[in-house]
Amino acid sequence: MFQNLSSHSLQPSSFSFTLHSSQYYTHSLTFTQPCLPLPNRSLRYRPMTRISCASTRPKRNPGPMPDKSEAEELVRVMMRNMNEKEPLLKTLNKYVKVVRTEHCFLLFEQLGKSDKWLQCLEVFRWMQKQRWYVADNGVYSKLISVMGKKGQTRMAMWLFSEMRNSGCRADTSVYNALITAHLHSRDKAKALDKAIGYFEKMKGIEWCKPSIVTYNILLRAFAQAQNVERVNALFKDLDESIISPDIYTYNGVMDAYGKNGMIREMESVLSRMKSNQCKPDIITFNLLIDSYGKKQEFNKMEQVFKSLLRSKERPTLPTFNSMIINYGKARLREKAEYVFQKMRDMGYTPSFITCESLILMYGFCDCVSRAREIFDGMVQSGKGMKVSTLNVMLDVYCMNGLPMEANMLFENAKGIGVIPNSSTYKLLYKAYTKANTKELLQKLLKNMDRDGIVPNKRFFLEALGAFGSLPASAESKVTHQAKNRVPSLQRVSASTTADVSRKQDSAKT
Numbered sequence: 001m002f003q004n005l006s007s008h009s010l011q012p013s014s015f016s017f018t019l020h021s022s023q024y025y026t027h028s029l030t031f032t033q034p035c036l037p038l039p040n041r042s043l044r045y046r047p048m049t050r051i052s053c054a055s056t057r058p059k060r061n062p063g064p065m066p067d068k069s070e071a072e073e074l075v076r077v078m079m080r081n082m083n084e085k086e087p088l089l090k091t092l093n094k095y096v097k098v099v100r101t102e103h104c105f106l107l108f109e110q111l112g113k114s115d116k117w118l119q120c121l122e123v124f125r126w127m128q129k130q131r132w133y134v135a136d137n138g139v140y141s142k143l144i145s146v147m148g149k150k151g152q153t154r155m156a157m158w159l160f161s162e163m164r165n166s167g168c169r170a171d172t173s174v175y176n177a178l179i180t181a182h183l184h185s186r187d188k189a190k191a192l193d194k195a196i197g198y199f200e201k202m203k204g205i206e207w208c209k210p211s212i213v214t215y216n217i218l219l220r221a222f223a224q225a226q227n228v229e230r231v232n233a234l235f236k237d238l239d240e241s242i243i244s245p246d247i248y249t250y251n252g253v254m255d256a257y258g259k260n261g262m263i264r265e266m267e268s269v270l271s272r273m274k275s276n277q278c279k280p281d282i283i284t285f286n287l288l289i290d291s292y293g294k295k296q297e298f299n300k301m302e303q304v305f306k307s308l309l310r311s312k313e314r315p316t317l318p319t320f321n322s323m324i325i326n327y328g329k330a331r332l333r334e335k336a337e338y339v340f341q342k343m344r345d346m347g348y349t350p351s352f353i354t355c356e357s358l359i360l361m362y363g364f365c366d367c368v369s370r371a372r373e374i375f376d377g378m379v380q381s382g383k384g385m386k387v388s389t390l391n392v393m394l395d396v397y398c399m400n401g402l403p404m405e406a407n408m409l410f411e412n413a414k415g416i417g418v419i420p421n422s423s424t425y426k427l428l429y430k431a432y433t434k435a436n437t438k439e440l441l442q443k444l445l446k447n448m449d450r451d452g453i454v455p456n457k458r459f460f461l462e463a464l465g466a467f468g469s470l471p472a473s474a475e476s477k478v479t480h481q482a483k484n485r486v487p488s489l490q491r492v493s494a495s496t497t498a499d500v501s502r503k504q505d506s507a508k509t
Contacts, residue, residue, distance in 0.1 A: 112149060156182075179194075224256040259291070389418075
């Protein structure tokens with residue numbers, strides 16, 4: 001397939017990928033005690049005097065940093081111990097002699113990933129009571145970042161005020177975390193206004209000038225909002241400053257434009273990147289391949305892939321996964337299979353995401369039996385099945401008009417070691433509604449009620465998006481059944497009901 005590809009550049013002008021990028025390595029440092037000669041008697045007691053002083057007036061770094069792997073292992077042990085029988089504070093007190101700031105940072109990350117942001121605050125309060133604790137911008141910056149990711153903007157603002165009350169002076173990293181926290185809020189227009197307000201405030205504070213990280217956060221946010229004018233203004237502001245854009249600047253903006261299907265704007269940033277002598281990396285190649293593939297501009301996608309193979313970079317699994325999916329959406333089965341074979345020939349081992357991409361590709365190409373073969377192979381492999389794989393196979397059945405087969409797989413899910421989640425129910429609810437399968441829908445609603453799946457406003461609106469293709473009579477019947485069968489649906493707010501009614505009216509029109 002790729003032997004006959006054109007070697008011309010990506011853009012109508014002349015852009016070619018000539019990559020000479022350096023590789024980055026992460027070194028793991030292990031701190032050990034130096035081997036010193038035995039000191040004489042007079043010197044032997046001096047270190048003891050210093051230790052005594054340190055114990056009465058602790059310093060911020062009282063000794064060598066522990067090995068990172070050891071710190072991570074301790075945090076893993078603590079996370080396993082944190083359960084209903086042993087609360088968080090009891091666990092912290094159990095390890096009080098060894099836990100320090102670096103362990104708390106790792107705890108913030110792990111608790112944040114588990115949606116336990118309230119427990120992050122418990123750890124913070126516990127830290128403040130320890131003798132080794134010193135108020136530090138880094139701690140507040142980390143906490144503000146965790147709160148922002150969980151949509152807790154008010155809590156992030158409270159931490160910002162708490163930081164200033166503790167005597168700490170906000171620096172660039174704190175403002176960057178605060179900007180990011182606002183950008184995670186639901187009201188994007190208001191969030192962008194807040195973010196640009198903080199940006200202008202930073203420019204007026206000598207010790208808090210915007211960094212390249214600040215620009216990268218704002219550029220990506222405005223590109224995602226498709227605000228080309230603001231992106232150009234930020235790039236101009238960046239050019240006039242002493243700060244130079246880096247690879248993350250261009251990759252972030254191009255990725256945001258590409259995901260919004262704004263190919264021209266993406267290519268404009270690509271040209272700007274080339275003119276600034278910033279060489280593309282594998283992330284650049286992957287986002288271009290994915291963006292062109294989603295717009296089904298396969299000639300450009302294939303040119304980028306060919307340039308990648310000629311470069312010093314190597315493709316990654318996301319490179320192949322993206323091409324397989326996008327060829328599948330265009331029903332180009334042979335090309336998708338060629339990409340998979342190319343991946344195997346280059347020595348790559350398929351991941352579960354690769355297998356999911358193949359299942360979905362065959363689903364788009366009406367090859368349901370082939371998709372099921374891959375799914376069964378994953379089940380028989382003995383490796384832990386993921387709910388995302390189950391959802392992909394169910395989606396294949398539903399998109400090919402096979403609701404009965406989807407229901408059989410769903411009912412057998414626990415038998416193959418998979419517990420359905422809310423996404424599974426949403427997918428099937430929408431498919432059964434669209435297919436007007438009354439019995440399957442009633443059975444699904446009973447299972448939702450049994451498993452405690454309470455559909456919120458978002459679930460209700462997204463699932464009922466299928467009503468646009470239903471006759472009015474069928475639509476009203478399904479809605480009536482849903483409200484009568486599941487008590488939780490009756491607790492949907494009046495505003496939700498009004499939104500659904502408007503959605504149904506627009507669908508009928």
